[in-house]
Amino acid sequence: xxxxxxxxxxxxxxxxxxxxxxxxxxxxxxxxxxxxxxxxxxxxxxxxxxxxxxxxxxxxxxxxxxxxxxxxxxxxxxxxxxxxxxxxxxxxxxxxxxxxxxxxxxxxxxxxxxxxxxxxxxxxxxxxxxxxxxxxxxxxxxxxxxxxxxxxxxxxxxxxxxxxxxxxxxxxxxxxxxxxxxxxxxxxxxxxxxxxxxxxxxxxxxxxxxxxxxxxxxxxxxxxxxxxxxxxxxxxxxxxxxxxxxxxxxxxxxxxxxxxxxxxxxxxxxxxxxxxxxxxxxxxxxxxxxxxxxxxxxxxxxxxxxxxxxxxxxxxxxxxxxxxxxxxxxxxxxxxxxxxxxxxxxxxxxxxxxxxxxxxxxxxxxxxxxxxxxxxxxxxxxxxxxxxxxxxxxxxxxxxxxxxxxxxxxxxxxxxxxxxxxxxxxxxxxxxxxxxxxxxxxxxxxxxxxxxxxxxxxxxxxxxxxxxxxxxxxxxxxxxxxxxxxxxxxxxxx
Numbered sequence: 201x202x203x204x205x206x207x208x209x210x211x212x213x214x215x216x217x218x219x220x221x222x223x224x225x226x227x228x229x230x231x232x233x234x235x236x237x238x239x240x241x242x243x244x245x246x247x248x249x250x251x252x253x254x255x256x257x258x259x260x261x262x263x264x265x266x267x268x269x270x271x272x273x274x275x276x277x278x279x280x281x282x283x284x285x286x287x288x289x290x291x292x293x294x295x296x297x298x299x300x301x302x303x304x305x306x307x308x309x310x311x312x313x314x315x316x317x318x319x320x321x322x323x324x325x326x327x328x329x330x331x332x333x334x335x336x337x338x339x340x341x342x343x344x345x346x347x348x349x350x351x352x353x354x355x356x357x358x359x360x361x362x363x364x365x366x367x368x369x370x371x372x373x374x375x376x377x378x379x380x381x382x383x384x385x386x387x388x389x390x391x392x393x394x395x396x397x398x399x400x401x402x403x404x405x406x407x408x409x410x411x412x413x414x415x416x417x418x419x420x421x422x423x424x425x426x427x428x429x430x431x432x433x434x435x436x437x438x439x440x441x442x443x444x445x446x447x448x449x450x451x452x453x454x455x456x457x458x459x460x461x462x463x464x465x466x467x468x469x470x471x472x473x474x475x476x477x478x479x480x481x482x483x484x485x486x487x488x489x490x491x492x493x494x495x496x497x498x499x500x501x502x503x504x505x506x507x508x509x510x511x512x513x514x515x516x517x518x519x520x521x522x523x524x525x526x527x528x529x530x531x532x533x534x535x536x537x538x539x540x541x542x543x544x545x546x547x548x549x550x551x552x553x554x555x556x557x558x559x560x561x562x563x564x565x566x567x568x569x570x571x572x573x574x575x576x577x578x579x580x581x582x583x584x585x586x587x588x589x590x591x592x593x594x595x596x597x598x599x600x601x602x603x604x605x606x607x608x609x610x611x612x613x614x615x616x617x618x619x620x621x622x623x624x625x626x627x628x629x630x631x632x633x634x635x636x637x638x639x640x641x642x643x644x645x646x647x648x649x650x651x652x653x654x655x656x657x658x659x660x661x662x663x664x665x666x667x668x669x670x671x672x673x674x675x676x677x678x679x680x681x682x683x684x685x686x687x688x689x690x691x692x693x694x
Contacts, residue, residue: 201277201280201299201302201303202299203280203284203292203295203296203299204284207284207285207286208292210285210286210492211283211284211286211290211291211292211295212292213286213492213494213497213499214286214287214288214289214290214490214492214499215289215290215291215292216499217289217490217492217499217501218231218289218362218363218364218490219363220499221363221499221501222245222248222363223245225245227242228488228501229487229488229503230364230367230371230487230488231248231289231363231364231367231488232245232248232363234251235255235367235590236319236589236590236591236593236594237590237591237593239593248362248363249360249361249362249363251363251366252361252362252363252364252365252366252367253333253361253366255326255366255367255370256326256329256330256333256335256361256366256369256370257326257330257335259322259323259325259326259370260323260326260327260330260336261314261323261326262310262311262312262313262314262315262323262324262326262327263311263313263314264311264312264313264314265311265312266309266310266311266312267310267311267312267324267375267379269307269339270382271310271375271378271379271382272307272308272310272328273302273307274378274379274381274382275310275324275325275328275374275375275378275379276298276299276301276302276328277298277299277302277378278374278377278378278381278481279298279325279328279369279372279374280295280298280299280302281481281482282372282374282483282484282485282486283295283298283368283369285482285483285484287484287486287489287490287491288364288368288484288486288489288490289363289364289365289368289490290364290365290368290369291362291365293359294332294359294365294368294369297332297356297359298332300354300356301331301332301351301354301356304354304355304356305340305341305354306331306338306339306340306350306351306354306356307338307339307340308327308328308330308331308332308336308337308338308347309327309331309336309337309338309339309344310324310327310328310375311323311324311327312324312605313601313605315375315376315600315601316587316589316594316597316598316599316601317373317376317508317509317510317512317513317597317598317599317600317601317602317603318505318507318508318509318510318594318596318597318598318600319371319487319507319508319594320370320371320372320373320374320485320486320507320508320509321372321373321374321375321376321509321601322370322371324374324375324601325369325370325371325372325374325375326370328369328374329366329369329370330347331347331350331351332347332358332359332369333347333358333359333360333361334346334347334348334351334358334359335347335348337350338350338351340353340354341353367486367487368486371486371487371507372485372486372507373480373485373507373509373512373600375601375604376480376509376512376513376516376600376601376603376604377477377480377481377485377512379604379605379608380473380477380480380512380515380516380604380607381477381481383473383516383519383604383607383608383611384470384473384474384477384519386611386615386678387470387473387519387523387607387611388470388474389680389683390523390526390611390614390615390618390677391463391466391467391470391526392431392683392686392687393618393677393680393682393683393686394463394466394526394529394530394614394618395428395431395432395435395459395463396435396645396646396649396682396683396686397530397533397618397621397622397625397649398432398455398456398459398463398529398530398533398621399432399435399436399643399645399646400621400622400625400626400629400642400646400649400650401456401533401536401537401621401624401625401628402436402442402452402456403436403439403441403442403625403629403632403642403643403646404441404537404546404547404624404625404626404627404628404629404631404632405452405456405536405537405543405546405547405628406441406442406443406546406632407442407443407452407456408442408443408445408447408449408451408452409432409433409436409439409442410445410451411451411452411456411457411458411460412429412432412433412436412459412460413429414426414429414430414433416429417429417460420461422461422464422465422468424464424465424467424468424471425460425461425464425465426460426464427464427467428459428460428463428464428467429460429464432459432460434644434645434690435643435644435645435646435686435690436643436644436645436646437643437644437645438641438642438643438644439641439642439643439646440640440641440642441629441632441640441641441642449544453536453542455529455532455533455536456533456536459529462525462526462529463526463529465522465525466522466523466525466526468522469518469519469521469522469523470519470522470523472515472518472519473515473516473518473519475515476511476512476515477512477515479511480511480512483506484506485506485507486506486507487503487504487505487506487507488501488502488503488504489501489502489504489506508597508598509597509598509599509600509601510583510598510600512598512600512603512604513582513583513598513599513600513603514581514583514603516582516600516603516604516606516607517581517582517583517584517603517606517607519607520578520579520603520606520607520610521579521581523575523607523610523611523614524572524575524576524578524579524610524614526614526618527571527572527575527610527613527614527617527618528572528575530568530572530614530617530618530620530621531565531568531569531571531572531617531621533621533625534564534565534568534617534620534621534624535565535568535569537551537561537565537621537624537625537627537628538550538551538560538561538562538564538565538624546632547628547631547632548560548631550562551624551627551628551631552660552663553661554662558662558663559663560660560663561623561624561627561660561666563666564620564623564624564666564670565620565624567616567620567670568616568617568620568621571613571614571616571617572613572617574613575610575613575614578606578609578610578613579606579610581603582599582600582602582603582606583598583599583600583603585599585602586598586599615674615677615678616670616674618677619670619671619673619674619676619677620670620673622649622653622673622676622677622682623653623657623666623669623670623673625650626650626653626654626657626659627659627660629642629650630659644689644690644693645686645689645690647689648682648685648686648689649682649685649686652676652681652682652685653673653676656669656672656673656676657669657672657673
């Protein structure tokens with residue numbers, strides 16, 4: 201990862217403006233004043249550097265589990281990109297160090313909790329910045345080291361903060377947007393995988409694809425409902441396990457029949473989150489913001505609120521609620537797959553041939569239900585809350601960091617629920633084939649998903665310990681294996 205030389209003039213111009221503010225003794229928030237409630241405390245020119253170091257140390261108050269390495273790496277990249285837009289007033293070497301740490305694998309220890317989502321992600325970013333000044337802890341080549349040692353092992357020198365630089369590194373939505381981007385990518389993958397799981401369940405339950413007819417969705421033209429229905433039709437194309445359209449059983453239960461309507465709405469929420477994150481990834485979100493006139497060279501500085509994480513918080517809450525619904529749908533299909541009374545005896549009770557002596561997949565649905573119910577607690581919108589801070593100067597906060605972390609937990613749960621559905625549906629498919637007495641074709645996409653599941657987990661003749669089997673299928677869901685393989689098959693056979 202490299203810094204484009206074309207952005208250097210703007211970065212350097214903003215930096216020159218900061219140095220001029222200090223030299224002139226101009227009162228500028230966070231450069232020649234204290235922070236938060238101390239905004240009216242003037243800092244002398246000979247203390248502006250110490251001010252920045254003190255800021256980083258005092259704001260490193262994070263608690264809780266460490267953020268995953270992938271999130272820390274996302275934060276390094278996002279912060280470098282924000283500063284590179286040239287409105288933050290840092291020296292280029294600050295951005296170079298962020299990129300060098302990313303490229304050489306120096307990963308600061310960043311606790312997950314402590315951010316209110318305004319003024320940005322102060323606590324997480326303080327821990328990130330500690331390593332940059334040779335303090336705190338970082339992981340390098342699998343070993344935890346103090347910040348200075350980690351940098352030295354990677355051939356890097358600690359940063360000596362100049363005016364504004366500590367504040368520029370701390371004040372922004374970096375944790376929210378970095379982790380949020382990773383979660384959106386997971387959500388896109390999960391939504392498509394859940395579509396395929398639903399289609400496989402439809403085959404296992406001897407359902408009909410009539411409700412996915414393009415004409416139905418054209419007259420209720422929600423774009424992603426239409427897209428979802430089309431994706432289901434592609435998955436099911438060529439299937440010999442669907443119910444004949446002339447059957448007296450004219451319609452399926454909602455969790456089968458209404459997949460485009462519900463999953464399509466989930467896609468809407470994810471698309472909104474992706475839109476918000478894409479904007480934020482390329483936005484200036486610190487404070488104060490420096491503007492340099494490219495013609496006159498004159499500089500202005502404005503204290504504003506681009507660090508406020510409300511857009512991200514609301515988008516993540518919306519996506520988390522939608523993903524909860526995705527899990528609710530999947531769990532109900534799981535329940536139908538294991539309940540012979542609900543599936544009209546198409547499949548044996550709890551998907552076992554030896555009911556009574558053996559329990560089959562009875563408990564798999566319990567786990568799906570437990571996770572689905574836990575999601576209903578986690579789906580409470582974090583953005584509905586706010587708590588004043590900094591002696592009521594910062595009197596409304598977004599709680600966006602909480603929203604992103606809750607979304608991550610919900611994603612974990614729904615990936616597992618969908619994995620359970622795939623496991624049950626595959627077992628159901630095998631029973632359907634046995635009942636037919638011949639090998640019937642699955643759909644183009646569902647056949648791929650079924651084969652991938654069966655590569656990990658065989659048909660279970662007898663009771664087995666299901667937990668490791670669920671995890672094996674969950675990995676197929678979480679790492680995108682099923683989604684990518686299905687899409688490759690559908691693309692190949694267009």
